[in-house]
Amino acid sequence: MKSNGSVRFLTLITLILLLLALAQVRAQAQEQLTRKITITLKDEILKNALDKITSVSGVKFTYNELVAKSKITISVNAKDKPLSAVLTTAFAGQPLQFSALDKEIFIRLDLAKEKKPEAGPAANPVTSLEKHTLSGTIKSAATGETLIAATIRVADTKFATLSNEYGFYSITLPKGNYNIEVKAVGAKSYKAKADLDKNIVLNVALDDDLNELETVTITTKASKRDIESPQMGMERLSISETKNVPVLLGERDVIKTLQLLPGVKTSGEGSGGFFVRGGSADQNMILLDEAPVYNATHLLGFFSTFNSDAIKNVTLYKSGMPAQYGGALSSVLDVKMNDGNNQKFGVSGGIGLIAARINVEGPIQKDKSSFLISARRTYADMFLKLSSDSATKNSQLYFYDINLKANYFLGEKDRLFISGYFGKDILKSDNLSGIDWGNATSTIRWNHIFSSKLFSNTSLIFSNYNYKIQSNSDESSVRLFSQIRDWNFKEDLQWYANDRNTLSLGFNSIFHTIKPGEVQANGDSGFISQKLQDRYSMENAVYLSNTWKASTVLNFTYGLRVSAFSILGKGEYYTLDTEGNVTSSTNYKPGDLVKTYVNLEPRFAAALQLNSTTSIKASYVRNAQNLHLIANSNSSSPTDRWVASTNIIKPELSDQVSLGYYKNLGTDAYELTVETYYKTLQNQIDYRNGADIYTNRPIETQLLFGKGRAYGIEFLIKKKTGRLTGWLAYTLSKTERKIDGINNNTWYNARQDRTHDISIVSMYQLSKRWSLSANWVFATGNAVTFPNAKYKMLGHSYFFFSERNADRMPSYHRLDLGATRQLKQTKKFSSELNFSLYNAYGRENAYRITFRDKETDPNRTEAIRTTLFRFVPSISYNFKF
Numbered sequence: 001m002k003s004n005g006s007v008r009f010l011t012l013i014t015l016i017l018l019l020l021a022l023a024q025v026r027a028q029a030q031e032q033l034t035r036k037i038t039i040t041l042k043d044e045i046l047k048n049a050l051d052k053i054t055s056v057s058g059v060k061f062t063y064n065e066l067v068a069k070s071k072i073t074i075s076v077n078a079k080d081k082p083l084s085a086v087l088t089t090a091f092a093g094q095p096l097q098f099s100a101l102d103k104e105i106f107i108r109l110d111l112a113k114e115k116k117p118e119a120g121p122a123a124n125p126v127t128s129l130e131k132h133t134l135s136g137t138i139k140s141a142a143t144g145e146t147l148i149a150a151t152i153r154v155a156d157t158k159f160a161t162l163s164n165e166y167g168f169y170s171i172t173l174p175k176g177n178y179n180i181e182v183k184a185v186g187a188k189s190y191k192a193k194a195d196l197d198k199n200i201v202l203n204v205a206l207d208d209d210l211n212e213l214e215t216v217t218i219t220t221k222a223s224k225r226d227i228e229s230p231q232m233g234m235e236r237l238s239i240s241e242t243k244n245v246p247v248l249l250g251e252r253d254v255i256k257t258l259q260l261l262p263g264v265k266t267s268g269e270g271s272g273g274f275f276v277r278g279g280s281a282d283q284n285m286i287l288l289d290e291a292p293v294y295n296a297t298h299l300l301g302f303f304s305t306f307n308s309d310a311i312k313n314v315t316l317y318k319s320g321m322p323a324q325y326g327g328a329l330s331s332v333l334d335v336k337m338n339d340g341n342n343q344k345f346g347v348s349g350g351i352g353l354i355a356a357r358i359n360v361e362g363p364i365q366k367d368k369s370s371f372l373i374s375a376r377r378t379y380a381d382m383f384l385k386l387s388s389d390s391a392t393k394n395s396q397l398y399f400y401d402i403n404l405k406a407n408y409f410l411g412e413k414d415r416l417f418i419s420g421y422f423g424k425d426i427l428k429s430d431n432l433s434g435i436d437w438g439n440a441t442s443t444i445r446w447n448h449i450f451s452s453k454l455f456s457n458t459s460l461i462f463s464n465y466n467y468k469i470q471s472n473s474d475e476s477s478v479r480l481f482s483q484i485r486d487w488n489f490k491e492d493l494q495w496y497a498n499d500r501n502t503l504s505l506g507f508n509s510i511f512h513t514i515k516p517g518e519v520q521a522n523g524d525s526g527f528i529s530q531k532l533q534d535r536y537s538m539e540n541a542v543y544l545s546n547t548w549k550a551s552t553v554l555n556f557t558y559g560l561r562v563s564a565f566s567i568l569g570k571g572e573y574y575t576l577d578t579e580g581n582v583t584s585s586t587n588y589k590p591g592d593l594v595k596t597y598v599n600l601e602p603r604f605a606a607a608l609q610l611n612s613t614t615s616i617k618a619s620y621v622r623n624a625q626n627l628h629l630i631a632n633s634n635s636s637s638p639t640d641r642w643v644a645s646t647n648i649i650k651p652e653l654s655d656q657v658s659l660g661y662y663k664n665l666g667t668d669a670y671e672l673t674v675e676t677y678y679k680t681l682q683n684q685i686d687y688r689n690g691a692d693i694y695t696n697r698p699i700e701t702q703l704l705f706g707k708g709r710a711y712g713i714e715f716l717i718k719k720k721t722g723r724l725t726g727w728l729a730y731t732l733s734k735t736e737r738k739i740d741g742i743n744n745n746t747w748y749n750a751r752q753d754r755t756h757d758i759s760i761v762s763m764y765q766l767s768k769r770w771s772l773s774a775n776w777v778f779a780t781g782n783a784v785t786f787p788n789a790k791y792k793m794l795g796h797s798y799f800f801f802s803e804r805n806a807d808r809m810p811s812y813h814r815l816d817l818g819a820t821r822q823l824k825q826t827k828k829f830s831s832e833l834n835f836s837l838y839n840a841y842g843r844e845n846a847y848r849i850t851f852r853d854k855e856t857d858p859n860r861t862e863a864i865r866t867t868l869f870r871f872v873p874s875i876s877y878n879f880k881f
Contacts, residue, residue, distance in 0.1 A: 032059045032083065032100060032104075032105060033082065033083050033084040033087075033100055033105070034082050034083070034084065035057055035058075035059060035082065035083050036080050036081060036082055036083075037053070037056050037057045037078065037080075037081065037083055037086060038056070038078060038079045038080055038081075039052065039053060039056050039076065039078055039086065040076070040077045040078075041074060041075055041076050041077075041090070042075045043073045043074075043075055044073060044074055044075070045070075045071065045072075045073055046067065046070045046071075046072045046073070046074060046096075047067070047068050047069075047070070049073075049074050049090070050063075050107065053083075053086070057083055059083060059104075059105060060104045060105070061104060061105050061106075061107050062104045062105070062106050062107070062611075062612065063106070063107040063108065064108070064156060064157075064158075066109055066156055066157070067096075067107050067108065067109060070109070072094055072095075072096070074090040074091065074094065075090070076089050076090040083105075087105075095109055096108070096109060097109075104611070106611070108552075130174065130175040131172055131173060131174050131175065131498075131499070132172070132173065132175060132196045132197065132198055132199050132200070133170055133171070133172045133173075133199045133200075133452040133453055133496070134170070134171050134172075134173060134178075134180070134194055134196060134199075134200050134202055134452075135168070135169060135170040135171070135199070135200075135201055135202070135449075135452040135453070135496075136168075136169060136201050136202040136203040136204060137163075137166075137167045137168050137169075137203050137204075138150040138152070138163045138167045138169065138182060138184065138203075138204050138206065139167055139203075139204070139205055139206070140187065140205065140206060140208070141205035141206060141207045141208075141343075142207070142208050142341075142343060143341040143342070143343055144339070144341060144342035144343050144363075144367065144370060145312065145338060145339050145340075145341070146163075146166055146167025146339065147163060147167050147184045147187070147206065148163065148164070148165050148166075148167065148312070148313045148336065149162050149163060149184075149236065149313075150162065150163040150167070150169070150182060150183065150184035150187075150206070151182065151183045151184070152169050152171060152180065152181075152182050153180075153181045153182075153183070154171070154173065154178050154179070154180060154181075155178070155179035155180070155181055156179070157173075157178075158552050159171060159173055159499065162226075164455065164494060165313075165334075165336065166415075166447050166455075166457065168447075168449065168455050168494075170452055170453055170455070170496035171496070171499070172453070172496065172498050172499040173196055173499065174196075175196055175197055176196055177193065177194070177195050177196070178193070178194045178196060179191065179192075179193060179194075180192045180193070180194050180202065182204050182206065184206055185238055185240075186208060186209060186238070186240060187206035187207065187208060187209055188206060188207045188208070188209045189206075190204050190206055192204070199452045201412075201452065227607070227609060227613070227614065227615040227662045227664065228555060228607060228609055228615065229547075229555065229607060230320070230547065230555050230556055230557040230605035230606055230607040230617060230619070231320060231322075231557065231605065232319060232320050232605060232607075232617040232618075232619050232658055232660045232675060233263075233317060233318035233319030233320050233619070233658055233660075233675060233677075234315065234316065234317050234318070234320070235258065235261050235315070235316045235318070236313070236314070236315045236316075237254060237257060237258065237313075237314040237315075237316075238312075238313060238314075239252075239254070239308050239311055239312070239314075242254055242257045242308060243820075244763045244771055244773040244818060244820055245257050245260070245761060245763075245773060245775060245818070246773055246774070246775060246816040246817055246818030246836040246837070246838065247816070247836065247838070251303055251352065251354075251355055251876075252308040253303065253304050253306070253308070254304065254306050254308060254311060254314045254335070255274060255296065255304040255306065255333075256304070258274065258314070258316055258333070259274055259759075260727075260729065260759040260761055260775060260777070261316075261716070261727075261729055261759070262673075262675075262714035262715060262716050262729040262730060262731045262757070262759075263276060263277050263318050263675070263677075263712075263714045263731055263733075264276055264316070264318070265731075265752065265754055265757055265779065266779075267281055267752070268782075268847065269812075269845055269847045269868050269869065273297060275330070275752040276316075276318050276330040276331035277318055277319070277330055277331070277656070277677055277679060277710055277712070277733070278330070278679060278708070278709075278710020278711075278712070278733065278734075278735035278750065278752065278753075279329055279330025279331065279654075279710070279752075280330075280629070280631075280750070280751075280752060281629065281631070281752075282328075282625075282627070282628060282629030282631070282642075283328050283329040283330035283331070283625060283652070283654075284328055284330055284331045284332075284333060285325065285326075285327050285328035285331070285332045285333070286333045286335070287332070287333065287334050287335060288305075288306070288335045288337065288421055288441055289335070289336060289337050289405075289417075289419045289421075289441070289443045289445075290443050290445070290459050290461055290488075290490065291421070291441035291442065291443050291461045291462065291463045291488075292327075292441075292463050292486060292488075293305060293421075293439055293441065293463070293465075294439065294463070294465040294484055294642065295437065295439060295465055295640075296439075298378075298399040298401070298423070298425055299378070299399055299425060303399070305401060305421070305423050305439060306335055307357060307374055307375075307376045307401055307403055309348060309349070309350075309357055309358075309359035309374050309376075310337050310338055310359065310372065310374035310403035310405075311335060311336070311337060311338065312336045312337060312338045312339070313335075313336045314333070314334070314335050314336075315332075315333075315334045316331060316332070316333050316334075317331055317332040317333075317334070318330075318331050319619055319621060319656050319658040319675075319677060320557075320603065320605045320619035320621050320658065321603070321621055321623065322504065322545060322557075322559075322603070323504065323543035323544065323545040323559040323560065323561045323601075323603050324492055324504060324506060324543055324545075324561075326541050326543075326561050326563055326601065326623065326624070327539070327563075327624075327625060327626070327627070328623065328625050329623045329624075329625050329652055329653075329654040329681065330654070337372070337403055337405050337419055337421075338361070338372055338374075338405065339370060339372065339405060339407045339417070340361040340362070340370035340371050340372035340405055340406065340407065341361045341362055341363065341370055342363045342364075342365075342366060342367055342368065342369060342370035342407075343363060343366065343367070344362065344363070345361075345362030345363070346360075346361055346362060346880070346881065347359070347360050347880070347881055348878075348879060348880035348881070349878070349879060349880075350876050350877060350878040350879070351876065351877050352874060352875070352876035352877075353874050353875065353876070354378050354379065354380050355376060355377065355378040355379070356376070356377060356379065357374070357375065357376035357377075358374070358375055358376075359372070359373070359374040359375075360372075360373045360374075361373070364406065364408075367409070368408065368409045369406065369407060369408040369409065370406070370407055371404075371405065371406045372403065372404065372405040372406070373402070373403070373404055374402070374403040374404075375400070375401070375402045375403075376400065376401050377398060377399070377400040378397075378398045378399055378400075379398060380397050380398060381395065381396050381397045381398045384397065395428060395429050396426050396427065396428040396434070397426070397427055397428075398425075398426055399423065399424065399425040399426070400423065400424060401421065401422065401423035401424075402420075402421070402422045402423070403419075403420070403421050404419065404420045404421075404422075405417070405418065405419040405420070406418050406419075412449075413448060413449040413450075414446070414447065414448050414449075415446070415447040416444075416445070416446055416447075417443070417444070417445040417446075417447070418442075418443075418444050418445075419442070419443045419445075420440075420441065420442045420443070421439065421440065421441045421442075422438070422439075422440050423438050423439050423440075424436060424437070424438030425437050425438060428470075433470060433471040433472065434469075434470055435467065435468065435469045435470070436467070436468055437465075437466065437467035437468070438465070438466070438467075439463070439464070439465050440462075440463075440464045440465075441461070441462065441463045441464070442461070442462045443459060443460070443461050443462075444459065444460045444461075445457060445458065445459045446458045446459075452496075453495060453496045453497065454493065454494070454495050454496075455493070455494045455495075455496075456491070456492070456493050456494075457490075457491075457492045457493075458490070458491050458492075459488075459489070459490040459491075459492075460488070460489055461486070461487075461488035461489075461490065462486070462487060462488075463485070463486040463488070464483065464484075464485045464486075465483065465484050465485075465642075466481065466482060466483035466484075466485075466515075467481075467482055468480065468481050469481075473523075475523045476521070476522060476523030477521070477522045477523060478519065478520070478521045478522075479519070479520040479521075480517065480518070480519055481515070481517075481518045481520075482515055482516060482517050482518070482641065482642075483513075483514070483515040484512070484513070484514050484515075484627075484642045485512075485513045485514075486510050486511065486512055486513075487510070487511045488508060488509070488510040488511075489508065489509050490506065490507070490508040491506050491507055491508070492504070492505075492506040493505050493506055499549070500548060500549045500550075501546055501547070501548050501549075502546070502547045503544070503545070503546045503547075504543070504544070504545050504546075504547075504559070505543065505544045505545075506542070506543060507540070507541060507542040507543070508540070508541055509538065509539070509540045509541075510538070510539040510540075511536075511537075511538055512535075512536065512537045512538070512539060512627070512644060513534065513535075513536055514534065514535045514536075514537075514642055514643065514644055515532075515534050516532045516533070516534075516535065516641060516642075516643065516699070517531075517532040517641070518530075518531045518532070519531070530696055532696065533571045533572060534571070535567075535571060535643070535644050535646075536567075536568040536569070536570075536571075537565060537566060537567050537568055537626070537644045537645070538565075538566045538568060539563065539564075539565050539566075539626060540563070540564045540565075540566075541561055541562065541563040541564070542561070542562050543559060543560065543561040543562070544559055544560060545557060545558065545559025545560070545603060546558060546559060552609075553608060553609040553610075554606070554607070554608055554609070555606070555607045555609075556604075556605065556606050556607075557603070557604070557605045557606075558602075558603065558604045558605075559602070559603045559604075560600065560601070560602050560603070561600075561601040561602075561603065562598070562599070562600055562601070563598070563599050563601060563624050563626075564596055564597070564598045564599075565596065565597045565599075565624075565626040565644075565645055565651060566593060566594075566595075566596045567593075567594035567595045567596070567644070567645065567646060567647070568588075568591065568592065568593060568594065569588030569589050569590055569591060569592035569593075569594060570587075570588055570589055570590040570591075570592070571587075571588055571594075572585050572586070572587050572588070573585065573586050573588065573594055573646060573647050574647075574648065574698050574700060576648060576700060576701060580688060580700075580701040580702070580703075581701065582697075582698065582701065594646075594647060595646075595647050597624075597626070597645060597650070597651050599622075599624040599651060599653065600622070601621075601622045601623060601624055602620070602621075602622055603619075603620070603621050603622075604619065604620045604621075605617065605618070605619035605620075606618050606619070613663060613664040613665075614661075614662065614663050614664075615661075615662050616659070616660065616661050616662070617658075617659070617660045617662065618657075618658065618659050618660070619656075619657070619658045620655070620656070620657050620658075621655075621656050622653065622654065622655050622656075623653070623654050623656075624651045624652070624653055625651060625652040625653075625654075626644060626645040626651045626652075627642060627643075627644055627645075628642070628643050628644075628645070628649065628652065628685055629641070629642055630642075630643055630685070630699065630703075641699070643699055646700065648700040649683075649685070649700060649703070649705075650683040650705070651683060652681065652682065652683045652684060652685070653681065653682040653683060654679055654680065654681045654682075655679065655680050656677055656678070656679040657677065657678050657679075658675055658676065658677040659675070659676050659677075660673065660674060660675040660676075661673075661674040661675075662674075669719060669720060669721045669722065670717065670718065670719055670720070671716075671717070671718040671720060672715075672716070672717050673714075673715070673716040673717075674713070674714070674715055674716075675713070675714045676711075676712070676713040676714070677710075677711060677712060677713075677714075678709075678710075678711040679709065679710045679711065680707070680708070680709050681707060681708035681709065681710070682707055683705055683707075684705065684706055684707060684708045684737055684739065685703055685704075685705060686703070686704050686706070686737060686739050686742060687702060687703065687704070688702055688703065688704055688741065689741075689742075691703070704739045704740065704741045704742060705739065706737060706738050706739030706740060706742075707737070707738050707739075708735070708736060708737045708738070708750065709734075709735075709736055710733065710734065710735040710736075710750075711733065711734055712731060712732055712733025712734060713731075713732050713733075714729070714730070714731050714732075715728075715729065715730045715731075716728070716729050723764060723765045723766075724762065724763070724764050724765075725762070725763050726760070726761045726762035726763055727759075727760075727761050728758075728759070728760050728761075729757075729758070729759040729760075729761075730756075730757070730758050730759075731756070731757040731758075732755065732756060733753075733754070733755065733757070734753065734755065735749070735750040735752055735753040736748065736749060736750060736753065737749075737750050742804055743803050743804055743806075748803065748804055748805050748806070749783035749805040749806070750783065750805065751782060751783055751784070751805060752782065752783075753782070753783045753805070754779050754780040754781070754782060754783075755780040756778065756779065756780045757777075757778075757779045757780070758776075758777065758778040758779070759775065759776075759777050760775060760776045760777075761773075761774075761775040762774050762775070768822070769821060769822040770819065770820070770821055770822075771819070771820045772817075772818070772819050773817070773818040773819070773820075774815065774816065774817050774818065775815075775816050776813070776814070776815045776816075777812070777813060777814055778811065778812070778813040779811065779812045779813070780808070780811055780812075781808040781809030781810050781811050781812060781846075782808070782809050783805035783806075783807070783808060784805065784807050784808065784809055784849075785801050785803070785804050785805055785806065785807060786801075786807040786849070786851070787799035787800055787801050787851055787861075788800065788801070788802050789802075790861060797852075797853050797858070799851060799861075809846055809849065810845075810846050812845050812846075813843060813845075814838075814839050814843055814845065815839070815840040815841055815843075816836065816837065816838050816839065816840060817836065817837045817840045818834070818835065818836040818837075819834075819835045819836075820832055820833070820834050820835075821833045821834075821835075828881055829879070829880070829881040830879070830880050830881075831877065831878065831879040831880070832877075832878050832879075833875065833876070833877055833878075834875065834876045834877075834878060835873075835874070835875050836873070836874050836875075837871070837872070837873050837874075838869060838871075838872035838873075838874070839869055839870055839871060839872060840871070842870045842871050843870070844865070844867040844870060845867060845868075845869075846865045846866070846867065847866045847867060847868045848865075848866040849863050849864065849865050849866070850863070850864045850866070851863055851864070852864060
């Protein structure tokens with residue numbers, strides 16, 4: 001409880017310091033207006049007048065180009081007057097306003113006061129009352145790929161927008177002539193003139209910026225955090241940002257990169273599982289082209305299912321999730337696959353120590369359609385064949401995955417996407433026993449532009465995850481099978497109502513089928529063939545949200561998601577007593593409605609821009625989750641058991657409040673983000689003491705239910721330009737549960753609780769051909785339960801466990817090093833060598849600690865530490881043509 005109080009105290013102190021800092025900034029800004037000056041101006045052009053005021057007062061002004069080019073003249077005669085009084089007198093009768101921002105004074109044209117425009121609507125468009133819409137799609141000229149989050153900005157005005165996840169944008173402007181500028185990560189900026197006297201479609205194809213790509217920076221000026229948007233708790237990664245981050249065995253991995261960001265914690269040594277803001281692993285919704293992926297790991301968690309060659313964009317929402325997302329309490333990881341190059345045929349790939357991959361893409365019909373095929377396979381089992389042991393030689397240890405995609409332009413307003421993913425892991429010992437598991441997803445999406453203001457995305461989605469365990473001998477065999485399968489239909493609409501409001505609305509309907517376990521036994525195996533009841537359910541949701549630009553400095557997003565989870569027959573459902581014993585049951589026929597849970601999930605976020613480089617944001621979000629993973633370890637296991645809500649297992653609920661401070665430092669070379677959060681959780685699940693999740697008894701008899709809380713503060717500072725780039729991330733947090741029947745009904749640490757988490761990531765461009773990288777991580781050990789006593793019975797030792805999760809694993813830290821050598825680079829072919837060293841100083845981090853009687857003295861107990869990785873070097877060759 002001491003550490004609990006410390007974290008609360010530190011969080012409170014940080015919040016107070018943050019608010020005091022904001023108050024100090026505002027106070028400094030007001031100080032400028034009270035400074036007394038003496039000045040005389042007569043019919044002075046506005047910009048010249050502001051320059052002269054700066055020269056006598058030392059106070060700087062900031063303004064846009066409309067103010068700079070204005071022909072407005074001002075006159076004033078002031079002696080030892082406060083600057084605020086001088087400006088008030090000078091601006092009397094003029095369409096001008098001033099306000100204090102940081103250490104500068106912001107000047108803007110007040111169009112409401114302007115009686116007569118300085119020029120006609122074409123020259124000064126913002127004075128026109130007639131409005132039209134500029135819309136279109138942003139894509140890459142080289143590949144035809146649509147570009148997500150490209151910035152479309154109207155020069156000399158406050159108007160700007162971003163392209164959506166399909167590259168579409170829409171912006172409504174007063175009638176007039178405009179200069180339009182479009183920017184995106186890794187692309188040259190594009191400028192065009194638009195004579196907006198009617199609705200106009202402007203599709204833009206951006207050329208690659210070769211100079212920017214050769215620099216190999218972690219981010220670019222185009223990917224800076226949007227301080228104006230109310231969205232907070234969001235991290236967006238492009239694949240280029242993962243290129244040089246050293247990882248285990250040299251396999252680029254977007255999830256491993258995300259684990260280096262604040263608020264995201266790894267679930268174990270080398271593991272692809274992750275925890276977000278105190279949530280468990282199953283409280284992350286992982287989507288691949290909108291299809292849920294229920295086990296996003298390979299090789300027992302050491303690799304993720306996402307082949308970087310096939311991925312275009314990765315977005316992680318830690319808080320303030322948009323209303324179209326639901327079904328998980330802690331986060332949404334939205335992964336988008338590449339569409340395929342519709343301009344030219346290309347091949348890329350790589351060969352590493354344990355895996356090889358290849359990516360093939362090209363046009364089906366140039367400019368109209370394209371395809372993508374990306375495949376990866378490990379070949380660790382090839383090395384097993386070198387063994388002299390016949391059992392080892394005949395064993396299998398590998399995984400493969402395949403990404404497929406095709407897309408078609410059906411016309412100016414319609415586009416069709418078909419994508420699929422298939423992945424499988426095989427671990428078998430001499431064909432006698434083994435386990436295999438895998439995911440399969442498929443998505444069909446239709447984009448339709450109803451008008452310049454209304455965009456539609458319609459999706460039909462399939463997802464399947466299953467695992468099989470097989471054990472064979474001459475006399476018997478046992479086979480265990482489990483599966484979760486979804487069919488999902490979605491409709492999402494974006495309506496760009498006007499220049500201040502953008503609405504998102506839609507619905508989705510998912511039919512879940514869960515096969516929790518099926519045992520087939522033959523011969524003298526000691527097992528009895530049985531089948532646990534299949535569970536069926538329907539999950540429906542509707543949502544509506546609006547992003548409202550209330551003013552030039554204040555933006556809001558607000559909305560509501562309504563979810564309904566219906567439990568369907570056939571099957572038997574139970575009533576339990578307080579000890580978890582079945583007291584009665586009810587049998588339902590196919591299609592019978594057992595129970596429906598309806599949950600309202602409101603969303604709210606606000607952003608206040610303090611000046612051109614600084615903003616503060618706040619958000620509140622409620623989430624509901626109806627699919628639950630019953631796991632008995634931190635690391636992800638393919639045999640973890642998925643269950644749906646029942647009449648006993650209720651939907652999990654979370655309420656999260658967040659507050660953030662955002663600052664672009666210097667000339668946008670640095671970026672500072674500070675976010676703090678407090679989350680409450682309802683209907684949390686944990687085991688009864690001595691539970692067995694593989695029993696044939698109803699799973700509800702093994703579980704207990706209660707509440708939880710998680711809170712903390714996250715710091716992130718990035719250096720985004722120059723030869724040296726990278727970031728520093730620090731998280732201070734606490735995660736607890738309170739469940740009757742555990743630890744005397746008091747608060748206890750959740751398994752994923754870690755007080756401190758630090759990541760330092762750096763990349764250095766040594767020369768045109770060589771780039772270096774390093775990352776160092778430190779984390780408090782996970783909460784665990786160690787035995788505090790033992791007793792002997794019939795010559796065997798048995799350990800006694802008292803308080804759950806009252807102990808800690810040792811602290812974890814590790815240094816990884818990497819280097820990339822560019823071998824050849826032409827317009828048609830490029831290649832490189834990548835070197836990495838995982839755990840460079842050989843830290844023996846504890847993966848597991850077990851206890852046993854000491855061999856020399858059975859009355860004493862010794863702890864055995866298992867370490868997985870020390871000094872893991874790797875080399876890989878990557879190519880593209």
